Amino acid sequence: MAYVAVKGGERAIDNAHAWLAEERRGDPAVPELSLPQITEQLGRSVDRAMGEGSLYDRELAALAIKQAQGDLIEAAFLLRAYRTTLPRFAHSRPVETSAMRIARRVSAIFKDLPGGQVLGPTYDYTHRLLDFGLADAAAVPAMASVAPEDDAMPLVPDILGQEGLLEADGAGGDDPGDLTREPLSFPASRDVRLQALARGDEGFLLGLGYSTQRGYGGSHPFAGEIRMGLVTVEIEPPELGFAIDIGEIVVTECQMVNQFKGSKTVPPQFTRGYGLVFGFSERKAMAMALVDRAMRAAELGEDVTAPAQDVEFVLYHSDNIEATGFVEHLKLPHYVDFQSELQNVRRLRTEVARMAEAAE
Amino acid sequence: MKGYNFAYLDEQTKRMIRRALLKAVAIPGHQVPFGSREMPLPYGWGTGGIQVTASILGGNDVLKVIDQGADDTTNAVSIRRFFARTAGVATTTRTAEATVIQTRHRIPEQRLREDQIIVYQVPQPEPLFRLEPSRIETRRMHSLADYGLMHVKLYEDIARFGQISISYDYPVLVNQRYLMSPSPIPAFDNPKMDMMPALQLFGAGREKRIYAIPPWTRVRSLDFDDHPFRAINAPRPCGLCGARDAYLDEVVTDDRGGRLFVCSDTDHCAERRAAGHMGDDALPEAAE
Numbered sequence: 204m205a206y207v208a209v210k211g212g213e214r215a216i217d218n219a220h221a222w223l224a225e226e227r228r229g230d231p232a233v234p235e236l237s238l239p240q241i242t243e244q245l246g247r248s249v250d251r252a253m254g255e256g257s258l259y260d261r262e263l264a265a266l267a268i269k270q271a272q273g274d275l276i277e278a279a280f281l282l283r284a285y286r287t288t289l290p291r292f293a294h295s296r297p298v299e300t301s302a303m304r305i306a307r308r309v310s311a312i313f314k315d316l317p318g319g320q321v322l323g324p325t326y327d328y329t330h331r332l333l334d335f336g337l338a339d340a341a342a343v344p345a346m347a348s349v350a351p352e353d354d355a356m357p358l359v360p361d362i363l364g365q366e367g368l369l370e371a372d373g374a375g376g377d378d379p380g381d382l383t384r385e386p387l388s389f390p391a392s393r394d395v396r397l398q399a400l401a402r403g404d405e406g407f408l409l410g411l412g413y414s415t416q417r418g419y420g421g422s423h424p425f426a427g428e429i430r431m432g433l434v435t436v437e438i439e440p441p442e443l444g445f446a447i448d449i450g451e452i453v454v455t456e457c458q459m460v461n462q463f464k465g466s467k468t469v470p471p472q473f474t475r476g477y478g479l480v481f482g483f484s485e486r487k488a489m490a491m492a493l494v495d496r497a498m499r500a501a502e503l504g505e506d507v508t509a510p511a512q513d514v515e516f517v518l519y520h521s522d523n524i525e526a527t528g529f530v531e532h533l534k535l536p537h538y539v540d541f542q543s544e545l546q547n548v549r550r551l552r553t554e555v556a557r558m559a560e561a562a563e
Numbered sequence: 564m565k566g567y568n569f570a571y572l573d574e575q576t577k578r579m580i581r582r583a584l585l586k587a588v589a590i591p592g593h594q595v596p597f598g599s600r601e602m603p604l605p606y607g608w609g610t611g612g613i614q615v616t617a618s619i620l621g622g623n624d625v626l627k628v629i630d631q632g633a634d635d636t637t638n639a640v641s642i643r644r645f646f647a648r649t650a651g652v653a654t655t656t657r658t659a660e661a662t663v664i665q666t667r668h669r670i671p672e673q674r675l676r677e678d679q680i681i682v683y684q685v686p687q688p689e690p691l692f693r694l695e696p697s698r699i700e701t702r703r704m705h706s707l708a709d710y711g712l713m714h715v716k717l718y719e720d721i722a723r724f725g726q727i728s729i730s731y732d733y734p735v736l737v738n739q740r741y742l743m744s745p746s747p748i749p750a751f752d753n754p755k756m757d758m759m760p761a762l763q764l765f766g767a768g769r770e771k772r773i774y775a776i777p778p779w780t781r782v783r784s785l786d787f788d789d790h791p792f793r794a795i796n797a798p799r800p801c802g803l804c805g806a807r808d809a810y811l812d813e814v815v816t817d818d819r820g821g822r823l824f825v826c827s828d829t830d831h832c833a834e835r836r837a838a839g840h841m842g843d844d845a846l847p848e849a850a851e
Contacts, residue, residue: 211635212635212636212639213635287600287601287602288567384598389698515698524606527606528606528769529607531607532605532608536630538812538813539632539669539749540730540731540732542811543751543795543796544731546797550795551726554725554726
């Protein structure tokens, strides 16, 4: 029997990469995508890649999206692999979302409130009818000019907090943990949980958040406030001793307000679920807030029965870069293990046959 | 490589990993959490092994990378290229020439030496995870050396099948203390870990754990006095080189049930053939 062991891994990889490059470019007669086209016209994709990639850089995110042919998990992966090589100069000071330059701010629990409701560029009230006009380059209708939202917009939780109806926020204080530097350990503090959620997969958190609404660890949530806009990032270099402004980023924040019946030591009050995500990523911020609150069940003395309340389950499975890697690694060769399983099953079958024979 | 440090990781990260490695060596078989970094290869492709290799690699090292025992499987090629590119180190396919061997799913047939290090890629460092999914619980079980659950699992196998039904990733007890996953190597390879002259390092990137077996350490595959550990292998010699003591892959040669059994360790097979050994299925010229 003629047999030569399988060879040619090197050439196969080179050819696959060449094919991939060709496929990525597509028909050369069609103009190539530029990065500004992606940052300007696929902004929500850029936002998601930045959030799950844990790197705020619209241009790099656009590059990653282009390189990944629009596969956003692959794009986030590229960003993560790049950010891990960057030196870390400083930690920023906590971002003040109360001082956000608001593009959108809505509250579901007050009809009107100081600063008002600002819809911003939302899909919420669009009719989901395919707009065939967009298929051709259509002129964009001019937006009526609006005055920038200069009014002070107090955070809704602060409004509730004044009456003592909402639990006080955590004190903060210590430097927050960092999952990208220290491995997860338990019990995981809330800062670390929130970091994991902020980096977590939008789809996974959406499903988990949704499950809490359907009876799996429900917490009677209300969207206290959702706000999106520009916040200032500041660092405080130790040699200076005061904070300096290093730029602005767009973030979406969701403050979920949840019922709480009280305990022996705490009177009935509302509790918090919190979501904060890079860019305009409202779905993710809301899902994050639901899951954050669900994971506080044990701390609040509630029964822990549902997946979304199981901190270990949520944190170990929310990262889509980890998940996609391990799920997809099943396509790597496993023939050594499979071979031992083949022999194993044969041996087990022999034993079963022998026992059956002996029984006769 | 322009724009990147030697072997990709920055020096602070390497130092952090080396500290975890030192601790791991000091407590054989114990899983040490470490700040696993995001690597440019996906989780499950060997990010733990790659980080360990990157942290121990020096300019004079000679690296061998195998997957399923072979140097030319695509993932092995890709990782070898990664280090050739980011560290510029010499690479080899010959087990004897390598100073560092990164592996997925196999231990080379050739006995390793004291001046060699073998780095295992580990998908799931927790040997108890199928029996107890919570890492809070398993950590407690390790600290108390409470491994009754695993013994019960093995006992139940014997009660049901008349034998232990684990064929790979077969749990071992290291230095008579810690239960450890040997990574998904076939149970056939387990005995090689016992009193191995080379340092054995294990990296699990996604799970963020490092563990180690120092040279000349006792590694025992779990078993019972009346049901001793048995390795599994195809009961025949290699079709190409005739080896009787090497782990064999099964190759499907036609659609009529034709099979060829060949060494999984391609270097071992090639060296044997070069030395004139020949199996029943080898063409005479293939031995040249």
